[in-house]
Amino acid sequence: MTDIQDATDVFDKDLSSSTFVRAMETTGIRPFYRPMHASADGEALVEGRPVVMAGCNDYLGLSTDPRVTAAAAQALTRYGASCSGARTLNGTLPLHGELERRVADFLGTEAAAVVTTGFQANLAVAALLGKGDIVFSDMANHASLVDGIRLGAARRVLYPHSDTGHLDTLLEQATAADPSAGKVLVTDGMFSMDGDLCRLPELTALAARHRARLIVDGAHDIGLLGTGGRGVAEHYGLLDRVDLFTGTLSKCFGSTGGFLAGPAHVVDYLRYSARSVLFSASMPPSALAAGLAAFDIAEAEPWRRLRVLSLADRLRAGLRDLGYDTGNSVTPVVPVLIGDAADCARMWQALFDEGVFTNAVGAPAVPEGRCVIRVTVQATHSDSHLGRILDAFEAAGRRVGLLPALPRQAATR
Numbered sequence: 273m274t275d276i277q278d279a280t281d282v283f284d285k286d287l288s289s290s291t292f293v294r295a296m297e298t299t300g301i302r303p304f305y306r307p308m309h310a311s312a313d314g315e316a317l318v319e320g321r322p323v324v325m326a327g328c329n330d331y332l333g334l335s336t337d338p339r340v341t342a343a344a345a346q347a348l349t350r351y352g353a354s355c356s357g358a359r360t361l362n363g364t365l366p367l368h369g370e371l372e373r374r375v376a377d378f379l380g381t382e383a384a385a386v387v388t389t390g391f392q393a394n395l396a397v398a399a400l401l402g403k404g405d406i407v408f409s410d411m412a413n414h415a416s417l418v419d420g421i422r423l424g425a426a427r428r429v430l431y432p433h434s435d436t437g438h439l440d441t442l443l444e445q446a447t448a449a450d451p452s453a454g455k456v457l458v459t460d461g462m463f464s465m466d467g468d469l470c471r472l473p474e475l476t477a478l479a480a481r482h483r484a485r486l487i488v489d490g491a492h493d494i495g496l497l498g499t500g501g502r503g504v505a506e507h508y509g510l511l512d513r514v515d516l517f518t519g520t521l522s523k524c525f526g527s528t529g530g531f532l533a534g535p536a537h538v539v540d541y542l543r544y545s546a547r548s549v550l551f552s553a554s555m556p557p558s559a560l561a562a563g564l565a566a567f568d569i570a571e572a573e574p575w576r577r578l579r580v581l582s583l584a585d586r587l588r589a590g591l592r593d594l595g596y597d598t599g600n601s602v603t604p605v606v607p608v609l610i611g612d613a614a615d616c617a618r619m620w621q622a623l624f625d626e627g628v629f630t631n632a633v634g635a636p637a638v639p640e641g642r643c644v645i646r647v648t649v650q651a652t653h654s655d656s657h658l659g660r661i662l663d664a665f666e667a668a669g670r671r672v673g674l675l676p677a678l679p680r681q682a683a684t685r
């Protein structure tokens with residue numbers, strides 16, 4: 273008989289299990305969970321210190337827009353702070369239906385379901401992944417999609433990031449082994465750490481050739497890309513070739529909440545089968561009203577998309593001129609490759625000291641040893657904010673030793 277004394281204590285865990293955090297801790301710097309006391313128009317007050325906010329996904333700058341906050345305040349007063357229940361029972365307001373119609377009309381789908389977060393929208397995908405089905409997932413997909421796939425009963429097949437050639441081979445093999453298996457391709461539209469886009473033209477072609485369904489998580493790109501802001505699918509002229517969209521209101525739409533958009537019968541099925549939809553309190557009134565107001569503004573003010581995309585181009589060009597590697601980014605998510613976790617912590621602190629707030633990112637969000645400082649810009653950043661971000665990267669990079677020190681004469685200028 274096993275001695276009960278030998279039983280493992282499941283609480284026998286601490287931060288040292290994360291190599292990224294452990295390496296950062298050696299520097300005495302922890303860039304996470306820093307409270308923000310105020311935030312607006314590309315700036316924030318972090319621990320009493322005014323900084324340029326260059327680490328936030330509010331790409332269109334709508335989360336503090338007075339029209340958005342006024343709509344939220346009005347709904348809060350009218351309906352209260354919470355629906356206190358799931359959509360199916362007591363948690364449906366007219367605002368839920370309004371937002372669902374809005375999302376479906378915007379993306380040109382038959383229907384949409386609004387859920388409480390984008391994470392839950394991706395978890396809902398599990399309900400479509402039955403036993404005997406096969407799901408093909410990009411290795412760089414967001415954690416919420418990864419979890420949605422894990423919760424499903426389908427066989428999981430991962431393909432290297434954006435390697436559609438390899439995906440084709442995997443699809444061929446799967447079809448040869450089981451011609452009748454249901455197949456689905458799942459990808460982020462715009463990747464949240466690399467700031468690159470999925471290869472949608474190739475993915476839609478593969479889906480058609482292998483009779484697979486295609487699900488695209490538009491969390492970052494819906495609202496931002498394409499001539500009408502409909503995301504990566506509009507950008508490529510392929511809106512009608514995506515079978516199901518998932519998305520969030522927490523990035524371009526200045527609020528919090530998620531959605532699924534696609535054929536009416538699928539959306540309806542998900543409403544009654546997806547556990548993350550069924551068993552969670554619905555989106556609160558203020559978040560719904562904020563999201564609806566942000567949709568209006570995003571559609572009426574296309575300058576926001578153009579502005580943030582052009583700022584991102586200039587940011588990347590400036591960082592590359594300084595000698596930084598920004599990978600394959602083509603969007604307002606700009607990762608600056610640092611590599612080592614301790615260097616990443618030092619760089620984050622040096623940037624903060626220079627008055628710029630960024631995101632330090634390590635494994636598992638990026639591959640081990642490929643830590644990045646993720647910089648994001650917003651439509652409400654001014655040219656002067658951009659200048660301050662680039663100046664901070666120059667000064668911080670020299671201080672941390674990621675850029676060569678200036679020749680003595682230049683340094684004392």
Ligand SMILES: Cc1ncc(COP(=O)(O)O)c(C=O)c1O
Nearest residue numbers: 389390391414416464491520522
């Ligand atoms: C690609 C992607 N999908 C989904 C989500 C989850 O969205 P939410 O923050 O609304 O839960 C995120 C959030 O970071 C994301 O980056």
